[in-house]
Amino acid sequence: MNEKLEKKFADCRREFPHTENTVYFNSASYGPFSITVKKAIEDNINLRLAADIDDTLYAFTVAEELRSDYAALVGADKQDIGLGLNTSFGLNVMAFGLPLPRGSEILVSDIEFPAIIYTWRAAAERFGYELKFVPAKDMSFDIETFKKAITGKTKVLAVSYVQFFNGYKNDLATLSQICRENDILLVVDGIQGMGTEPVDVRQLGLDVFTSGCQKWMLAPQGCGFFYLDPELRRKIQPPFMSWLGVDWQMNFTSLFKFDNPCFDSTRKFELGYYVVLNLAGMKAAVRYFQHLGIENIQRHNHRLIDRLAEYIKSNRRYKITSSMTPLHRSSIFTFTCDNYKELHQEIVKRKIILALREGSLRVSVHFFNNDDDIDKLLEVLDDFSKR
Ligand SMILES: Cc1ncc(COP(=O)(O)O)c(C=O)c1O
Missing domain, CATH: 3.90.1150.10 (Aspartate Aminotransferase, domain 1)
Incomplete structure (x- = not known):
């Protein structure tokens, strides 16, 4: 260096x-936390304590910037990034929003972090999918075993970028190629690599990349973002819907409009007002990674x-x-x-x-x-x- x-x-x-x-x-x-993160959160608390200006829209501005910031860090377009509360948020949008045929098989590792397992198990129970475990080899996800587990019904591979307990970084490029050859969607829990191991979601051809920002991204607990491939996004039906999933053109003076169009972006899956103090912390923390x-x-x-x-x-x-x-x-x-x-x-x-x-x-x-x-x-x- x-x-x-x-x-x-x-x-x-x-x-x-x-x-x-x-x-x-x-x-x-x-x-x-860094002192910069602390100060950003405190500044927002002080703004609210003073309450001498209408700062209702402050969070929207920061959210807009953060979508661009995270997009640039993972090689995505801004409109393909949504802000969530954690890693699970993006996993849930996909697992409960994408209609798949009954009997579809979802492949996961048998040494996976529980966020993937519990989310997909619940989706499997609700929609009649089968959650299938791929046995690990030498405590890591094994590509040959994965290939053997694929059947005509396999629709999703959900896997961590980096394994939480031993740091094993999965070879996303090879996994993505196999998924594409077999018409399988690749869903990646990115939290243990985000911020320290480069990732380019478009170049890798990932369908979903979701990450909390409370670990390596050095923001408070309750922060995260998720990337959805734009083609996949158009097939996902919002599993929960909020009045802020539609485009108000930032005009909140006439609210009796019940036919606003949904955002044609991943933003449509976000849920109501933001956790504003956390957004302030995220914005302060993301600068280290840019810098x-x-x-x-x-x-x-x-x-x-x-x-x-x-x-x-x-x-x-x-x-x-x-x-x-x-x-x-x-x-x-x-x-x-x-x-x-x-x-x-x-x-x-x-x-x-x-x-x-x-x-x-x-x-x-x-x-x-x-x-x-x-x-x-x-x-x-x-x-x-x-x-
Ligand atoms: C691989 C992995 N995924 C997810 C999480 C956490 O999930 P969430 O951000 O949804 O709380 C952790 C650790 O807490 C993790 O190590």
């Missing part, structure tokens, strides 16, 4: 007050992870449990050891925050982390292994 870029990362780190006394490796659970660039963030995070991985490989007490191949690695790195729960307690005692998932310690590395953070973790690991 060149000096100018390094300075940008260091400057951004300074906006995260926690970095002064905590090492935070837990963005895969919930991203920390640093997701490819640079990925490079930064992977370099820090490489240092950690090198140490783990050199110490026989520890074992890496995530994939390190360029195609499948992500900003989530996992490893384990015999007494991993005890090790976790020791790490937390030293003010290093990371999660335990499925028998491993999960280290989520983000742009505000630096070499000092890695050094501190390595020190605990080294001390612990000598006990």
Whole structure:
């Protein structure tokens, strides 16, 4: 990384007050707030406290900007992006809005995060689909097994971009090609890759890409966005409808109009007034990704992870449990050891925050982390292994 870029990362780190006394490796659970996010939320609270102007339309302006911001980050058109409350929102629009024939098969991984499973299971029960689990191989979604599971009735593959517990990044390009060859819609839960692993929804030919912004996107819980392929969008019937799903041309002075047209955009699936404080937080947080660039963030995070991985490989007490191949690695790195729960307690005692998932310690590395953070973790690991 060149000096100018390094300075940008260091400057951004300074906006995260926690970095002064905590090492935070837990963005895969919930991203920390920056002072910029805090200020944006506070500014809106102050505006409402003063209540000396009519700011009813403020949220609409921010929402409009955010659709463009997220569109640019994932290679979409603005009209193909909607704002939701979380990852599940986009999954639900698709699962409950797209009419599929009874008996359609929905394929999911048997080691998938529950958001996909519960949403599609409920849709399957309601509409008479069959939810079919594709067995994982070596704790990851296996393309050959997936191909074998496809039948003439398979209509949807719903899969995570990055697996939550070991950071395995699915090969969306290959999955998309197989889906297209078999007339299968590809629905991607993007939350564990969004903001750290580049994605281009159009180039990849994804049908749905949905992501909460509460983790790697560093916004409050209760924020998200979703992309719908425009051709697919026209086939989806809104599973819930709001008066703000139709186009008022921003004129809210004569409201007895009951024949306004629905937006011809993904916005039609949004639901009523926005969670305005969260939009303020999202807007402040999205600027980091525009400023640093997701490819640079990925490079930064992977370099820090490489240092950690090198140490783990050199110490026989520890074992890496995530994939390190360029195609499948992500900003989530996992490893384990015999007494991993005890090790976790020791790490937390030293003010290093990371999660335990499925028998491993999960280290989520983000742009505000630096070499000092890695050094501190390595020190605990080294001390612990000598006990
Ligand atoms: C892969 C994945 N999907 C979804 C979620 C959360 O879903 P939602 O944003 O709908 O709460 C998580 C973590 O909380 C996750 O790891």
